[in-house]
Amino acid sequence: MSSEMAEVLAELGQATQAYQAAVDDFDRETARLLGVNGTDLRCLEELLAAGELTPRELSDQLNLTTGSVTVMLDRLEKLELLTRAPHPVDRRKVVVRITDDGAQRCFALVGPLISDGERELGAKYDTAQLQLVTDFLRTNTAIQQRHIDRLRGRPTPLSTRRRTGAR
Numbered sequence: 001m002s003s004e005m006a007e008v009l010a011e012l013g014q015a016t017q018a019y020q021a022a023v024d025d026f027d028r029e030t031a032r033l034l035g036v037n038g039t040d041l042r043c044l045e046e047l048l049a050a051g052e053l054t055p056r057e058l059s060d061q062l063n064l065t066t067g068s069v070t071v072m073l074d075r076l077e078k079l080e081l082l083t084r085a086p087h088p089v090d091r092r093k094v095v096v097r098i099t100d101d102g103a104q105r106c107f108a109l110v111g112p113l114i115s116d117g118e119r120e121l122g123a124k125y126d127t128a129q130l131q132l133v134t135d136f137l138r139t140n141t142a143i144q145q146r147h148i149d150r151l152r153g154r155p156t157p158l159s160t161r162r163r164t165g166a167r
Contacts, residue, residue, distance in 0.1 A: 026146050039064070040076055041073040044106055047082060048143070054093050063152065080106070 001009075031041040039062060046061050047053060053061070059069045073096060076082045081102035087093035098106070121130065 022046070026113070030106075033109055034081070034105060035079060036076065036088060040072055040081075041126060043072060043076065044081060044102065045154075048103060052095045052097045053094055054087065058096065087166060142150075 015122060027041055031038055034041065034044070036044070042062055043058060050057075055066060055069045055073065057064050058064070060071075062069070064072070073082065073084065077084065079102075080099055082096055082098050084094045084096050087095050106167060124131070
């Protein structure tokens with residue numbers, strides 16, 4: 001690898017870390033303003049993207065136990081951010097949807113970021129450049145997901161299990 005490539009990759013790594021930290025900070029502030037925790041916020045994001053999901057689908061997407069999902073859904077329903085309803089086809093299942101008020105509260109916080117991003121990125125980069133950035137982000141996300149899966153496959157250290165009560 002050339003020294004120029006190494007330098008560019010190092011700068012890209014630093015920029016990616018700074019971006020990730022900014023996203024984490026934004027998510028933390030959004031969760032704070034909604035009165036939820038980070039996992040609750042991810043649940044709301046999944047529901048906004050999908051429209052509706054079953055508790056099992058949320059469990060799989062958030063890597064939570066079904067019991068943890070039930071507790072989370074109880075908490076979010078109490079905050080009037082989501083509702084549960086019978087599944088339209090399978091009466092044994094339930095579907096979870098974000099409420100209109102919940103969606104409005106989320107978009108009130110996230111909407112300005114989306115608008116600024118569209119306006120500023122659209123003014124600075126052409127279509128081909130934005131397609132390249134999109135490809136970069138998708139590739140980087142796939143790499144990140146591979147490593148998340150790798151880490152999830154590793155056992156929790158015994159010292160952590162004792163401290164947290166995890167098994």
